[in-house]
Amino acid sequence: MAFPDESRRAGPIAAESEKFFAVAVEIAGDGGVIAIVAGHGALLINDPSARISMRYALLDYVNESGWPELSRAEQEHWLGAYRAYMEAMTNAGVLKSSGGLQRTSTATTVRVMDGKTQVLDGPYTDSKEQLGGFHIIEVADLDAAISWAARSPTALHGIVEVRPLWEGTLLTRDMNDFMKPE
Secondary structure: OOOOOHHHEEEEOOOOOOOOOOEEEEEOOOOEEEEEEEOOEEEEEEEEEEEOOEEEEEEEEEOHHHHHHOOHHHHHHHHHHHHHHHHHHHHHOOEEEEEEOOOHHHOEEEEEEOOEEEEEEOOOOOOOOEEEEEEEEEEOOHHHHHHHHHHOOHHHHOEEEEEEOOOOOOOOOOHHHHOOOO
8 A cells, every 4th residue: 555645644542651552543534544553653645545454365175185086077167167267366357376286196295303304205294185276366345355255156165264464574574573572
């Protein structure tokens, strides 16, 4: 989201404490941002196109052993449904990335125990459903992410897990963001 220049800062909102850190967001009924309040000032925004959004991973868990059991016509049907779903997300402007994973039989599991690297062929666990793919979407809130997950063809025969993504990484964020307060 683009922020207006600093000349639109509203000034102090809490002078009594140098350690005052509050974050509040007011959102207009149409999703437009009115103001962002952080620290000791408010940044006023009068831009109806400004939006607060969040990235979510939609994780598709499927029973991969079921795919070979389908007829060619059934496979065509499901691939068409997935293509239509991904095109709908693209056309709505929410799809940021997507990928499918190869079968779990191609997986290699790595762990270090007692200082020794252990490499195993195959997935970490055996389960009924396997992580088959993912979609990274950017939407207004969890309800919107759930709505897209419910539209996934995977939801009809598997599970779609919706998980919010952290913004940034350990390379781009302060490590204290990920640790207990002192």
